[in-house]
Structure formats: structure tokens, C-alpha cells
Amino acid sequence: MKAFKILAPGGFTSVQDKGRFGYQQMGVPVSGVLDSFAFKVANILVGNTENKAVLEITVMGPSLEITKTMDIALTGAKMGMTLNDKPIKQWESIRVNPGDNLNVSQIQSGCRAYLAVTGGINVLQIMGSYSTYVSGKIGGFKGRPLKKDDIIETNDAQTLSKQRSIPKDMIPHYPPNATIRTIIGPQDDYFDKGLTALFEKEYMVTAKADRMGYRLKGNCVPIKENMPKSIVSEPSMPGSIQIPPDEQPIVLLVEQTVGGYAKIATVISTDLSKVAQTTPGDTIKFERINLKTAHDLCLEEMDKIIKIKELF
Amino acid sequence: MEPELDKKQALPEKTVLFDKAIYRLAGDNGLLVEFGEGIDQKVNMKVRAMAKIFEKSIPDGVREIIPTYRSLLFIYDPGVTNPAILRPLIEQVENNLGKIEIVPSRVVEIPVCYGGKFGPDIDNVGKDHGLSTSRVIQLHCAPEYLIYMVGFTPGFPFLGGLDEKLYTPRLKTPRLLVPEGSVGIANNQTGMYPIASPGGWQLIGRTPLKIFAPDRSCPFLYKAGDMIKFVPISIDEYETISQKEKG
Numbered sequence: 136m137k138a139f140k141i142l143a144p145g146g147f148t149s150v151q152d153k154g155r156f157g158y159q160q161m162g163v164p165v166s167g168v169l170d171s172f173a174f175k176v177a178n179i180l181v182g183n184t185e186n187k188a189v190l191e192i193t194v195m196g197p198s199l200e201i202t203k204t205m206d207i208a209l210t211g212a213k214m215g216m217t218l219n220d221k222p223i224k225q226w227e228s229i230r231v232n233p234g235d236n237l238n239v240s241q242i243q244s245g246c247r248a249y250l251a252v253t254g255g256i257n258v259l260q261i262m263g264s265y266s267t268y269v270s271g272k273i274g275g276f277k278g279r280p281l282k283k284d285d286i287i288e289t290n291d292a293q294t295l296s297k298q299r300s301i302p303k304d305m306i307p308h309y310p311p312n313a314t315i316r317t318i319i320g321p322q323d324d325y326f327d328k329g330l331t332a333l334f335e336k337e338y339m340v341t342a343k344a345d346r347m348g349y350r351l352k353g354n355c356v357p358i359k360e361n362m363p364k365s366i367v368s369e370p371s372m373p374g375s376i377q378i379p380p381d382e383q384p385i386v387l388l389v390e391q392t393v394g395g396y397a398k399i400a401t402v403i404s405t406d407l408s409k410v411a412q413t414t415p416g417d418t419i420k421f422e423r424i425n426l427k428t429a430h431d432l433c434l435e436e437m438d439k440i441i442k443i444k445e446l447f
Numbered sequence: 448m449e450p451e452l453d454k455k456q457a458l459p460e461k462t463v464l465f466d467k468a469i470y471r472l473a474g475d476n477g478l479l480v481e482f483g484e485g486i487d488q489k490v491n492m493k494v495r496a497m498a499k500i501f502e503k504s505i506p507d508g509v510r511e512i513i514p515t516y517r518s519l520l521f522i523y524d525p526g527v528t529n530p531a532i533l534r535p536l537i538e539q540v541e542n543n544l545g546k547i548e549i550v551p552s553r554v555v556e557i558p559v560c561y562g563g564k565f566g567p568d569i570d571n572v573g574k575d576h577g578l579s580t581s582r583v584i585q586l587h588c589a590p591e592y593l594i595y596m597v598g599f600t601p602g603f604p605f606l607g608g609l610d611e612k613l614y615t616p617r618l619k620t621p622r623l624l625v626p627e628g629s630v631g632i633a634n635n636q637t638g639m640y641p642i643a644s645p646g647g648w649q650l651i652g653r654t655p656l657k658i659f660a661p662d663r664s665c666p667f668l669y670k671a672g673d674m675i676k677f678v679p680i681s682i683d684e685y686e687t688i689s690q691k692e693k694g
Contacts, residue, residue, distance in 0.1 A: 159522070160513040161667050162598035162641075261661050271601060271642060273661050321471035321479045367486055368605065369515045370598060372477045372522075393598035401474030404525075429475035430525045437526060 138203040138252060138289040141281050145239065146195035150256050150275035150287075152188045154389065155264035159370060164390045166266040166274065169346065169411035170247055172307065173211035175440050177251035179447070180208035180228045180299045183292070185440070187255025188265035190281070192248040194414065196239020197281065201231045205253035206295050212245025212309060212412060227300030245309030245412040254292035269346060270390055299447055305439070309412040312337065316406050316424045316432075317376065322366060322397035329356040329378065333399055337418040338384065344415055347390040348377075351419060355382035356399060368395040374402035374410075376421075386410050386419075403429040405436050462487035468541055470534055473520060478530045480537055481518040486607060490517045491595055493544070495672045500540050506533060514671045516595045516605070554591055555669040557639070557654050559630050559677045560685040561587075565653035568618070572632055572649055576612045584679055586610045587651065591674040592637065602641035602659035602667050606675060609637045621647030628653045630677065655680075655689035 141148075153174070154167025168174040168191055175185040190197070196214050206228045209216055216223050217238045223229050225248070231237060239248065258265050258276050267275025276285060323330060338353035356378050358364060364380055371377065375387040375398045386402060387394065388411065402410055403424065413419060462485030471479040482497070483490030498514045505512065508527030513520040521533060561584045562569045573583045592606040599605075609632065617633045623645050625631070630639045631648030640646060641659035660666055669675065680688070 157511055158601070158666075159511055160597065160671065161601060162603050163601045259662075262666060270644075273601075318472055318474055321473045321477075367484075367516050368596070368598070369479070369518060370513050370520050372473050372520075374474050392600075393596070398473075401472070401477070403475045426472060426475060426530070430529060433475060433525045 136203055136288055136291055137286055138205060139199040139201050139237075139287050141283055141285040141287070142198040142200055142236075144281045144283055144285075145192055145197035147193040147280050148197050149191050149267040149269065149280045150188050150258055150265055151191045151267060152265045153186050155262055155266050155268065155274065158262055159392055162392050163262065163271070163273075164268060164392050165373065166268040166346075166389050167264070168249065168266075169388060170211050170249065170408035172405075172408055172436060172440070173247075174249045174251075176226070176301065176443060177208050177210040177249040178255070179440075179443055180210070180226070180301070181206040181251045181253050182228075182295050182299070182447075183251060183253070183255055187251065187290075188258065189252075189256065190250040192239060192250060194246060195241050196248065198239075199237045201235040201237060202233050203289065204230070204232050204294060205289065207231055207237070207250060207252050208299075209239065209248055209250050211248035213243040214248050215240040215243060224300075226306050228295055228298050230294065230298075242414070244311070246414045247411055252289050253294055254290035257288040257290045268390060301443055301446065305443065307408075309409070311413070311417040312420070313409045313413050313417065314420050314422055315410055316403045316422045316429070317374075317400040318403060318426055318429055319400045319423060320398075321401075323399055325358050325362045325366075325397040326356065326378075326399050327359055329358060329382075329399060332356050333376070333384065334421050334423055337420045340413045340415050340417045340419060342415045344413075346388055348388050349386040349410060349413070349419075351384050351386065353383070356384055357382055358397060362397075365395045366397050368393050371398065372401055374404065374407050376400045376402065403432060405429075405432045461485055462490065464490050464493065468537070470530065472530065476523055476525055478521040478523065478533055479518055480521065483517050486516050486595065488593065488607070491593070491607075494519060496544055497537075497540060498672070506536050509533070514596065552591075552593065552672055552674045553669070554674045554676050556676050556678050557630075557656060557658075557668075558680040558684065558688060559588070559652040559654050560680050560682055561652035563682065565629070565685075566651040568631070568649035569651045572613055572615045572651055574615075578612060583613065583651065586613055587632075587637065588677040588679050591676050594669060594671050594673050594675060597667075597669075597671050600640070600642050600644050600659075601661075604638050604669065604675060606636065606638050609635055611635075613637070615649050617647040618649060621645055625650065626653065628655065628658065630654060653685070655685045655692060657692045
């Protein structure tokens with residue numbers, strides 16, 4: 136059923152779910168939300184299961200004309216939001232009705248916000264996912280970010296019997312100087328001085344930062360003298376830190392599949408959201424941790440989601 | 448537990464089949480298992496043999512196994528498994544591999560209309576060897592090309608086996624948009640563009656087949672390990688197949 140109309144699309148707004156899995160071997164990137172914690176919480180706040188399709192909003196929010204009674208929740212980057220010109224809060228559910236005008240403004244901290252709605256956004260499922268693979272023009276709403284006058288449908292579902300919110304201390308912060316934890320490899324043996332350089336100082340996020348990857352500026356990361364400058368092409372992972380010939384690291388994100396440059400380290404899965412919540416001009420400081428610690432952090436985040444679900 | 452990682456100097460120019468696979472961490476949910484160095488049929492045969500076994504019985508907690516030129520990337524759920532559990536399983540399969548015979552590859556025929564408006568760069572190919580256009584076509588469609596890996600864009604095949612006489616450098620200025628279905632050559636590689644994308648390959652022809660159709664029940668025509676055979680067709684045949692594909 137038709138749920139809202141886009142009056143203004145905002146900076147870059149697309150339909151995403153947790154991603155398109157199982158086709159990486161065919162060159163189809165996972166796509167999906169970049170901040171999975173904020174995404175899951177948004178869905179839980181409106182009474183959905185965790186993986187319903189949402190809108191991922193980048194830097195500047197959209198304006199929507201509501202045409203259906205439902206609950207909405209906005210999580211992720213702090214953006215400010217009004218319903219019929221009255222300010223409303225993020226990280227809690229809000230009942231909207233036909234005729235309402237919802238306006239998400241600009242980022243105050245972070246980069247990407249997630250708007251979940253009762254029942255989830257309803258678009259055609261492509262290869263098991265609702266996610267938009269932007270550069271491949273596949274999935275989501277007609278394979279593209281939203282435009283003015285697009286009419287979006289949602290699945291029918293029960294609205295909440297009681298409003299939902301989460302305690303303040305469970306809401307993440309998105310500082311402009313992020314500490315990003317990594318595991319070295321897969322090609323850490325291509326580097327010696329480069330490893331020291333990578334972890335030494337902050338890197339600045341450049342303007343070339345999107346769902347494909349974040350190009351950073353800072354210390355050069357040289358490849359060992361006797362090593363080739365490239366590798367036989369192989370798959371990358373979201374979070375792979377690739378070193379191209381200019382020796383400036385690129386954090387690859389969710390719209391990449393194969394690369395031919397050595398990858399010095401990989402951002403741990405729980406910190407991918409922190410990378411994606413930085414904007415050009417922000418800084419990233421890499422830290423090195425071991426696999427066990429990274430897995431403990433994954434489990435911790437899963438526990439946090441379970442705790443949030445138990446609130447309701 | 449964190450597995451001890453093997454270290455080895457890797458020089459992709461040469462090709463080597465390792466006695467024992469090398470294990471590399473690709474973050475907290477990827478394990479890269481390398482069987483050799485460089486681009487080599489023997490190394491890739493081992494990749495395919497291992498992939499085939501794991502296809503039949505995927506270890507618990509493994510979400511996807513991606514075959515590459517010389518390695519397998521295991522993507523796993525850290526809530527269920529980890530490299531300390533996976534590595535012994537993979538080693539066991541590797542140790543028993545001697546007894547396994549490779550099933551011959553499936554050959555997938557791809558019709559191609561060579562030259563003309565579909566292959567604007569065909570004159571650049573084979574120039575140094577003084578090859579005529581018809582000889583270029585003949586040499587290009589003679590082999591069965593092994594698909595080492597699929598990636599870059601959905602369904603983009605990394606093929607091995609191009610005739611040395613056809614080796615041609617990339618275009619100096621890449622095209623902003625290479626049309627879907629274009630068949631091209633870049634250095635020692637040949638391949639085709641399943642979706643329109645920027646690219647610097649020398650274009651020699653185009654296939655009317657939908658190489659990647661996300662809404663088709665099987666979106667792809669082939670996978671890594673299959674062979675591709677290009678079959679020359681006329682422009683009339685191109686139009687006929689093209690109409691059918693639009694169906």
C-alpha cells in the first residue's frame with residue numbers, strides 16, 4: 136500500500152536492507168546498510184523484525200508527505216526532524232497519519248541516518264534482497280536513489296500499541312575523530328614500514344567517500360621494496376583497507392567485489408558503521424587488534440541488540 | 448583462538464603451486480586460503496577441486512565460498528565458527544585431494560558479432576602481427592577459455608587462454624561507458640561487459656545475450672570453472688537473438 140510521497144529526496148536517499156548475500160562469487164556486491172546497528176534498532180523501534188527494508192539517508196534528509204497511518208523511527212546520524220513543523224526526537228517511534236508532512240533536516244553529527252516504517256519498505260526483491268546496488272542500477276526502488284515525486288509503498292502490518300524508545304546510554308555517538316579497529320591482513324606481509332605508518336597518525340576523510348569506499352589522506356603506506364605493486368585480482372571484503380600506487384589507503388565498503396591492490400588490514404565488522412558515519416574532513420585513527428577481540432566485539436553487539444529487543 | 452598465520456613472500460609474476468595452502472585473515476569474517484601464486488591452470492584446478500567438495504557440504508557457519516584465480520575466500524559468521532575451527536576442516540579436504548578427479552568443465556557458447564559498430568577497436572588488435580580482421584576473429588573464437596573467476600561487475604568473467612598474437616594494451620583513454628555485452632581485449636586478457644560500465648578494453652565485438660539478468664530465475668549464464676567459447680554471428684543473427692532476449 137502507498138505510504139508516502141517524496142517531496143524532496145535529500146542528499147542521497149536509498150532503500151536498503153542488511154544486504155544481498157550469496158552472489159559475491161558472481162561479482163554482485165553485498166550492498167545494504169552501512170550502519171547495521173542503527174538499522175536494526177530502527178526496525179525494532181517500529182515493531183518490525185530486524186531486516187525490513189529502510190531508507191538510508193545521507194548528509195541531508197528528505198521531505199515526505201505521509202499517506203498511510205504507521206509508526207516511524209529515525210536512528211543513526213543526528214539530523215533533526217520535524218512532523219508538521221514541530222520538532223520530534225530520533226531513536227524513538229512516532230505515529231504518523233495521512234496528510235502529515237515529515238521533514239528530516241541536515242546532519243549535526245554522523246553521516247547516515249535510517250528511517251524505518253511499520254511493515255518495512257515494499258519494493259521488488261532482487262536476488263534475495265531489497266537493497267539498492269547503486270552503481271549496478273539493481274534492487275531498491277527502480278535501482279536508484281529516490282527522487283522527487285517517487286511514491287513509496289510499505290508492507291501492511293500492525294502499528295504499535297505503545298510508543299517505543301531506547302535509553303539514552305544505548306544511543307551511539309558519532310564523533311568526527313573516529314578510532315577504527317582493524318585486523319591486519321590479508322596482505323600484511325607486503326608491508327613493513329607501511330604497517331607502522333598506517334597506525335601512527337590520523338587520516339583525513341576526503342571528498343571521495345561513498346558506498347563504494349572511503350579514500351583517506353595522510354601518512355603514505357609504502358609496499359616493501361622487493362614486493363610487486365599489485366596482486367592477482369581477488370575478492371575484497373567490506374572494510375578491506377586497500378593500498379593503491381599513490382600509497383594513500385582506501386577503505387572499501389559495500390559496493391566492491393574484486394580488487395588488484397594489496398590489502399594491508401581490514402576494519403572489524405562492528406567498526407564499519409563508524410567509518411561510514413564519518414564525513415569528508417573528519418579524521419580516522421586506525422588501531423590494531425586481534426581476531427579474538429574482534430569476535431568478542433561482534434558478540435557484544437549481538438547481545439546489545441537482544442537487550443534492546445527485550446525492552447519491548 | 449587466533450590461528451598462526453603463514454607468511455610467505457608472494458611474487459605474482461611467477462606461478463607456483465604451494466605444497467600446503469597459506470591461510471590469511473580477511474577481517475573478522477573472512478578466511479582466505481591460498482593454493483599458489485600467479486595465474487596458472489594447475490593452481491586454479493586445485494581451487495576448483497576444493498570448491499567442488501565444499502559446495503556439497505558447506506561447513507557450519509560458512510555463508511559463502513568465493514573461488515578466485517588462486518584461492519578460496521570463506522565468508523563466515525563469527526557467532527557460529529572461526530578460523531581455528533575451519534582450518535583443520537580445510538586441511539583435511541586438502542590432504543585427501545589427491546584421490547579426487549576433476550569433472551570436465553561445462554562449455555558455454557557465447558555468440559558474438561565481431562567488428563563494425565560493435566567492435567570499433569578490432570583494427571588495433573593484432574596490428575603488430577599484421578593480422579587481418581578475419582584472422583583476429585578466427586584466433587579469438589578458436590579457444591575454449593577457462594573462467595578463472597567472476598567479479599568486478601556482476602557476471603564479469605576473468606578468462607585465461609587468449610592467443611598471444613592478440614595481446615593488445617588497454618586504450619590510452621578509457622571510455623566513460625562501454626555498452627552492455629561488449630567483448631574486449633586488455634593485454635593478455637579477454638572478457639565481456641555484462642552491464643554498461645566505464646572501461647579501457649579494446650572492443651572487438653558484442654554479444655546479444657543477456658549475460659546478467661537480475662530478474663531471470665538464473666541471473667547468470669556461467670560460473671567460475673566453466674569454459675566460454677565465442678561463436679561468430681552475423682549482424683542479422685545478432686538482431687534476431689537480441690529480439691528474443693528482450694522477449
